[in-house]
Amino acid sequence: MTQRIEPARRPRRDGPAKSTATKVATFTAFGLATEAEPLAPGLHVVATPIGNLRDVTIRALATLAAADAVLAEDTRVTRTLLMHYGITTPLVAYHEHSNAAVRERMVRRMLDGEALALVSDAGTPLVSDPGFKLVQAAIEAGICITPIPGPSAVMTAIVAAGLPTDRFFFEGFLPQKAGARRNRLSALATVPGTLVLFESPHRLPEMLADAAEVLGGARPAAVARELTKMFETIRRGTLANLNDTFAEEGAPKGEVVVVIGTAPDEATPEEADAGLDAALRVALARHSIKDAASLVADETGQPRRAVYNRALVLARETDADA
Numbered sequence: 001m002t003q004r005i006e007p008a009r010r011p012r013r014d015g016p017a018k019s020t021a022t023k024v025a026t027f028t029a030f031g032l033a034t035e036a037e038p039l040a041p042g043l044h045v046v047a048t049p050i051g052n053l054r055d056v057t058i059r060a061l062a063t064l065a066a067a068d069a070v071l072a073e074d075t076r077v078t079r080t081l082l083m084h085y086g087i088t089t090p091l092v093a094y095h096e097h098s099n100a101a102v103r104e105r106m107v108r109r110m111l112d113g114e115a116l117a118l119v120s121d122a123g124t125p126l127v128s129d130p131g132f133k134l135v136q137a138a139i140e141a142g143i144c145i146t147p148i149p150g151p152s153a154v155m156t157a158i159v160a161a162g163l164p165t166d167r168f169f170f171e172g173f174l175p176q177k178a179g180a181r182r183n184r185l186s187a188l189a190t191v192p193g194t195l196v197l198f199e200s201p202h203r204l205p206e207m208l209a210d211a212a213e214v215l216g217g218a219r220p221a222a223v224a225r226e227l228t229k230m231f232e233t234i235r236r237g238t239l240a241n242l243n244d245t246f247a248e249e250g251a252p253k254g255e256v257v258v259v260i261g262t263a264p265d266e267a268t269p270e271e272a273d274a275g276l277d278a279a280l281r282v283a284l285a286r287h288s289i290k291d292a293a294s295l296v297a298d299e300t301g302q303p304r305r306a307v308y309n310r311a312l313v314l315a316r317e318t319d320a321d322a
Contacts, residue, residue, distance in 0.1 A: 027065040028086035029058065036062040039115035040146070043138045045131065046117050047124040047150030051229035051255075053084050057150045061085050067117035071106065073129065077121045094118070096130035103137045110143045122255075124152045128172045128198055153227060154196050157257035160234050161222035164261060167193030174199065174207060181207065182305075185214040189303055195260040201225075204256055205246045211260065212239040218301020220261040226254035238301075263301065276300065280311050281318075289315050 025036040044063050049055040064070055065087045071094035072078035078091060094102065110116055120129040135145060154170050169191045175181045188195055199207050204223070211221075217240030224234045231254065235242060239260065246252070279299065283292035293308035300307070 025062075025066040025089070026086065027061040029061060033086070034062070036066040039063065039066045040144065041113045041115050042110055042144035042146060043135065044115060044117045044146045044148055045125050045135065046119050046148040047152065048078070048081055048119050048122060050122040050151045050153045050156065050227055051232075053081060055151045055228060056081070056085070057148070060148050060150055061087070063148050064089055064117050064119075066115065068109070068114040070117045070119060071134070072119050073121045078119055089117070094131070094134065098130070098134075103134050106134060107137050107141050107143065110138065111141060122151075122153070124150065127152065127154060127170070151228070153198070153255070153257055156227045157222070157224040157259055158194065158196055160224060160227075161194075161259035162236055163194045163220060163222065163259055165194065168196055169193050170196045172198055176203065178206065178210065182210050182214050185211055186303070186305060189215055189306075193262065195258075197258045197260070199256050199258055201253060201256050202251045204251055204258075205243075207258070208239065208243040208246055211258075212243040213297075213304045215239060215260065216263055216301040216303050217243070217298065219263055222259045223252075224257045224259065225252050227257065229254070240301075276302065276307070276310060277314060280307070280314050284311065284315060284318070 025038075026033050027036060028034070044067060046060050046063050047057075048060065064082065064085075067089050069090045069092045070078060070082070071092050073093075073095045075091040075093050081087075082089065082091070092106075094106070106116060118125050118131050118134065120127075120131065123129075125131040126135065138145060158165055158168055169188070171184075171188060174184055174197060197207075208223075211219075217238055219239045220237070221239045221242055222234055222236045223242055223246070224232075226232050233252075235245065237245070276296070279296045280292060283295050286292075287295065289311050290308070293304065293311040296302075296311070297304040297307040
């Protein structure tokens with residue numbers, strides 16, 4: 001048998017009266033039916049669980065229950081969450097293919113006094129998610145944006161990776177094609193902080209191979225899979241180690257987040273350059289430019305492309321002196 005819990009009173013927010021003022025919105029949690037307070041008109045950006053339904057916040061449930069509609073990337077995914085908590089708010093599809101006309105209709109509804117909740121399939125909306133254009137359109141129309149914080153795959157992965165969190169850069173998904181992916185990794189090589197990337201499981205082995213080659217195999221990294229779910233796993237090691245592991249095991253199943261630390265380098269830039277040149281000269285005396293660069297890159301953990309370019313310069317200098 002369920003009981004009703006009266007929510008604490010909150011100050012009334014300014015704004016026109018809702019068109020659904022007579023609606024009694026409820027949600028069920030811990031076997032208790034709770035009445036949700038009416039929402040102020042506008043766009044409420046709601047974070048939802050990334051896997052474990054118990055990670056949802058009470059405020060998120062109240063917002064989803066009281067909204068006039070929930071705008072969802074995939075209504076089938078969001079319906080599972082709403083049904084689990086006894087929420088009957090109508091669902092409206094809003095995804096990357098939604099055009100300007102759809103956004104205009106949503107903006108008009110909010111200008112008419114409705115409260116709309118925006119969610120992604122999982123986690124915090126707008127993080128590798130198509131909600132940005134709607135938020136931007138709402139702001140341009142003078143509509144209030146209310147963030148409802150909660151789960152995030154980015155933050156969950158970085159706190160579990162065991163890598164520095166004082167500075168980090170979220171890249172999202174890398175390009176699918178190998179050449180473009182390597183170019184993007186090269187651009188990320190100098191980012192002075194931990195890198196956080198999303199990746200499709202079937203592309204993970206290829207991405208780790210490129211990351212080890214471009215960023216250097218000595219970089220510490222972690223591969224987090226199925227975060228907050230029953231089969232959650234976190235593999236930690238160097239990029240070279242992880243590359244070897246997934247090259248042997250093959251593509252994993254489930255959602256994947258990759259966290260990559262900065263290059264281990266305690267020497268000054270001048271010392272590092274001098275050490276690299278010395279190692280390359282020794283290798284070039286015995287091997288071709290390509291093989292020498294490959295050997296030194298493996299030894300130092302530096303990006304193969306950068307080592308190869310430096311090897312070319314040193315080889316030309318040697319030829320000129322001969």
